Amino acid sequence: MINLTIDNKPVQVEEGTTILKAARQAGINIPTLCYFELNGMKFENKPGGCRVCVVEVKGRKNLAPACATDCMEGMEVFTHSARVINARKTVVELILSDHPNDCLQCEKNGDCELQALAKRLGIKEIPFKGAQSTYRKDATLSVERDMDKCVMCRRCETMCNKFQSVGALSGVNRGFQAVVAPAFEQNLGDSSCVNCGQCVQVCPVGALTLVDNIGDVMKAIADPTKKVVVQTAPAVRVALGEEFGMQPGEIVTGKMAAALRRLGFDYVFDTDWSADLTIMEEGTELLGRVKSFLAGDKNVKLPLFTSCCPGWVTFYEKNFPDLLDYPSTAKSPQQMFGAVAKNYFAQKIGVKREDLVVVSIMPCLAKKSECARDEFKVNGDPDVNFSLTTRELAHMIKQCNLDLNDMPEEDFDSPLGQSTGAAVIFGATGGVMEAAVRTAYEIYCGKPLPKIDLEAVRGIYGDSVRTATVDFNGLAVKVAICYGLSNARKLMEEVRNGNPNGYHFIEVMACPGGCIGGAGQPYHHGHSDIIQKRMEATYREDAGKPIRKSHENPDIIAIYKEYYGEPCGHLSHEQLHTHYFDKSDKIEATK
Amino acid sequence: MAGQINNVGLIEVPMGITLREIIYEIGGGIKGGRQFKAVQTGGPSGGCLTAKHLDTAIDYDSLVAAGSMMGSGGMVVMDETSCMPAIAKFYLEFTCEESCGKCSPCRIGNKRLCEMLEKITDGRGTMEDLQELRNLAAVIKDTALCGLGQTSPNPVLSTLDNFWDEYVEHVVDKKCRAGVCKKLMRYEIDREKCIGCGKCAKGCPAEAITRTDYTAPGHKLASMVIDSEKCLKCGACIGGCKFGAISVK
Numbered sequence: 001m002i003n004l005t006i007d008n009k010p011v012q013v014e015e016g017t018t019i020l021k022a023a024r025q026a027g028i029n030i031p032t033l034c035y036f037e038l039n040g041m042k043f044e045n046k047p048g049g050c051r052v053c054v055v056e057v058k059g060r061k062n063l064a065p066a067c068a069t070d071c072m073e074g075m076e077v078f079t080h081s082a083r084v085i086n087a088r089k090t091v092v093e094l095i096l097s098d099h100p101n102d103c104l105q106c107e108k109n110g111d112c113e114l115q116a117l118a119k120r121l122g123i124k125e126i127p128f129k130g131a132q133s134t135y136r137k138d139a140t141l142s143v144e145r146d147m148d149k150c151v152m153c154r155r156c157e158t159m160c161n162k163f164q165s166v167g168a169l170s171g172v173n174r175g176f177q178a179v180v181a182p183a184f185e186q187n188l189g190d191s192s193c194v195n196c197g198q199c200v201q202v203c204p205v206g207a208l209t210l211v212d213n214i215g216d217v218m219k220a221i222a223d224p225t226k227k228v229v230v231q232t233a234p235a236v237r238v239a240l241g242e243e244f245g246m247q248p249g250e251i252v253t254g255k256m257a258a259a260l261r262r263l264g265f266d267y268v269f270d271t272d273w274s275a276d277l278t279i280m281e282e283g284t285e286l287l288g289r290v291k292s293f294l295a296g297d298k299n300v301k302l303p304l305f306t307s308c309c310p311g312w313v314t315f316y317e318k319n320f321p322d323l324l325d326y327p328s329t330a331k332s333p334q335q336m337f338g339a340v341a342k343n344y345f346a347q348k349i350g351v352k353r354e355d356l357v358v359v360s361i362m363p364c365l366a367k368k369s370e371c372a373r374d375e376f377k378v379n380g381d382p383d384v385n386f387s388l389t390t391r392e393l394a395h396m397i398k399q400c401n402l403d404l405n406d407m408p409e410e411d412f413d414s415p416l417g418q419s420t421g422a423a424v425i426f427g428a429t430g431g432v433m434e435a436a437v438r439t440a441y442e443i444y445c446g447k448p449l450p451k452i453d454l455e456a457v458r459g460i461y462g463d464s465v466r467t468a469t470v471d472f473n474g475l476a477v478k479v480a481i482c483y484g485l486s487n488a489r490k491l492m493e494e495v496r497n498g499n500p501n502g503y504h505f506i507e508v509m510a511c512p513g514g515c516i517g518g519a520g521q522p523y524h525h526g527h528s529d530i531i532q533k534r535m536e537a538t539y540r541e542d543a544g545k546p547i548r549k550s551h552e553n554p555d556i557i558a559i560y561k562e563y564y565g566e567p568c569g570h571l572s573h574e575q576l577h578t579h580y581f582d583k584s585d586k587i588e589a590t591k
Numbered sequence: 592m593a594g595q596i597n598n599v600g601l602i603e604v605p606m607g608i609t610l611r612e613i614i615y616e617i618g619g620g621i622k623g624g625r626q627f628k629a630v631q632t633g634g635p636s637g638g639c640l641t642a643k644h645l646d647t648a649i650d651y652d653s654l655v656a657a658g659s660m661m662g663s664g665g666m667v668v669m670d671e672t673s674c675m676p677a678i679a680k681f682y683l684e685f686t687c688e689e690s691c692g693k694c695s696p697c698r699i700g701n702k703r704l705c706e707m708l709e710k711i712t713d714g715r716g717t718m719e720d721l722q723e724l725r726n727l728a729a730v731i732k733d734t735a736l737c738g739l740g741q742t743s744p745n746p747v748l749s750t751l752d753n754f755w756d757e758y759v760e761h762v763v764d765k766k767c768r769a770g771v772c773k774k775l776m777r778y779e780i781d782r783e784k785c786i787g788c789g790k791c792a793k794g795c796p797a798e799a800i801t802r803t804d805y806t807a808p809g810h811k812l813a814s815m816v817i818d819s820e821k822c823l824k825c826g827a828c829i830g831g832c833k834f835g836a837i838s839v840k
Binding site: 047048049050051054062063065083086087090091094095097098127128129130131151152171173174175176177178 | 687688689690691692693694695696698699700702703706707723726727730732733734735736741
């Protein structure tokens with residue numbers, strides 16, 4: 001252990017602890033800007049670049065960055081001496097002097113860490129006037145880039161390269177013109193970017209923001225010739241409340257349904273319903289492949305990868321074009337819902353498909369790009385017209401003079417509204433796997449699963465890749481789950497090398513903790529405990545559901561009886577399954 | 592050894608030798624017999640030392656104590672034709688080019704130092720700017736991530752310490768005593784000496800010189816005058832005037 005004093009307060013810490021963490025341990029919260037950590041989730045950005053966290057260390061010539069300086073025995077640290085306060089303020093004034101400071105019109109207004117820092121340090125004016133660094137604006141279907149606002153914290157770069165191993169963003173240029181951008185001044189959309197949007201989730205300022213589709217949705221609602229259907233993803237209901245001052249982990253399913261109805265949506269449905277449908281299709285596909293494998297088919301592709309996460313789908317299309325036969329062909333719940341709504345439901349209510357507008361509320365930015373994919377359109381009409389994020393829904397509710405706190409508890413509409421606990425847990429890492437096991441086991445074994453909760457695959461902390469073996473009547477089914485595309489890359493490379501661990505089924509989610517940590521969720525500003533609380537809420541909601549297995553959902557049973565026939569049957573293949581494309585040219589271009 | 596000195600080139604000297612010995616014995620003194628003003632040691636991140644430091648022994652510690660450093664071992668000798676705020680700006684321009692851009696004090700701070708020095712050498716500076724210049728330079732030195740940013744303000748700090756009067760002249764009197772800062776220069780025609788030949792006006796690329804309606808006693812033609820707003824401070828007029836009527840103020 002190491003003994004030191006911080007602001008004259010004795011502190012004892014383990015060797016290798018930074019001054020920043022030691023100070024936090026002592027209840028002293030040194031301000032930071034570039035530093036970012038998802039505690040316990042193996043994500044840390046520590047370039048030591050912003051110099052906001054500088055502190056005075058007795059005997060040291062210059063000030064020390066608290067985030068990047070380890071504690072030493074006998075160290076005397078001062079975090080708020082006149083010298084430190086002056087330096088810290090001057091550094092923030094410098095950063096502000098090269099910032100557009102258009103806070104009132106900025107997407108991040110109120111959520112901006114630079115804004116909060118300026119307020120905290122009591123900055124009243126910027127003494128430095130001079131040139132502003134300026135760059136070309138750029139956008140994908142999910143992410144907007146305005147690098148004039150970039151503060152060079154490099155969080156997006158670390159997220160993109162280390163956590164996701166996507167490598168679309170890196171520091172370019174030098175000196176005053178230094179900025180984070182795709183290589184060779186490419187458009188982000190032409191790069192290796194998979195639109196996971198985690199760069200947006202971690203950006204402290206408004207340099208990286210989402211593409212806002214609120215206006216499109218408002219317009220559709222206002223159009224008397226359109227019927228507007230909305231679906232809400234599992235992870236939204238455990239996070240939306242945060243935007244209205246509720247505690248993280250508060251479940252607002254009923255209030256959300258009520259608010260959506262008041263916003264003017266004609267039908268308020270649930271992506272959870274189509275998550276149950278996904279399990280029917282994907283679970284059946286898994287069993288089909290396992291049975292073929294056991295019957296001696298050497299060409300069968302195992303393991304089966306989940307395909308719900310569009311960031312992940314784009315990632316393997318760009319990086320593993322040789323393995324496109326491995327992922328499940330089942331569409332994601334968003335797209336399954338869209339297909340069912342535009343085919344089955346439109347017909348049922350007697351509306352032409354182009355007069356039905358399907359809106360999804362997602363915790364995700366990649367969903368915006370997913371719903372625009374050509375294969376999810378019929379004659380140019382997308383199955384899902386617009387995808388909004390949790391944050392956009394919160395904005396929309398506020399714009400429409402509503403407060404989620406005041407909403408009554410209401411139910412989803414029928415028939416695409418009823419769901420099971422299995423669908424709810426899609427929102428958390430490991431959830432799709434657990435839901436699939438609940439159904440696949442019972443279909444394969446023909447008897448109830450002895451223990452519904454598959455705890456081995458739950459949790460956001462701990463091992464990067466979690467594995468479990470489930471006994472399917474003597475058949476040991478090996479499963480693996482992970483979040484973060486760098487972990488997925490390792491699993492894909494294992495599969496490329498002959499799948500030595502013999503996995504049958506692998507679940508991948510791009511975002512930290514799964515969809516609950518998605519890029520469209522309320523900003524967590526690095527507090528992994530917020531993601532943890534959303535996860536706990538997810539499993540609480542599951543446990544409270546009367547039905548917890550997808551194949552027991554009466555509406556799902558009914559739609560197979562009435563419309564699709566059987567899972568993985570002819571019609572479901574046509575409407576509920578997809579195929580993948582080699583997009584490796586986007587990677588090759590930058591090699 | 593470089594600059595306004597008679598013998599420039601690569602020299603090898605023992606530790607402990609004084610600046611005076613190097614400049615006046617090995618270097619052969621200042622060019623044209625002009626006055627020694629400053630010597631910049633250690634490259635762009637070093638400091639500018641003055642006549643009072645001439646007997647400083649050259650070693651690592653003494654140079655640091657005097658406000659400069661050994662650095663690259665380079666020495667640039669300057670005489671009274673060098674303007675110290677302009678010299679500081681020159682070195683800062685170099686640092687701005689060299690900054691990698693990783694840390695904010697160096698990336699933005701050096702740029703702002705450079706802009707403030709430009710303001711001062713353009714005659715737009717204020718006494719508050721001088722205060723801010725010193726504070727910013729000190730903060731960059733104190734907070735920058737690597738050696739480049741930690742030393743880049745040295746030319747500013749050492750010239751502020753050793754040539755404060757020159758900064759004040761730029762800011763308050765709007766004068767550059769070395770005649771380097773063009774925006775602070777004024778070309779003037781002495782109307783009593785001007786014979787009105789008009790040669791200066793013909794040679795002026797900016798058409799800044801026109802004829803007045805004043806004829807000096809003893810001359811036949813009206814004298815010329817320079818419009819400071821239009822004047823480029825190129826000096827073409829001075830070179831062409833045989834009567835010594837044009838001067839720089």
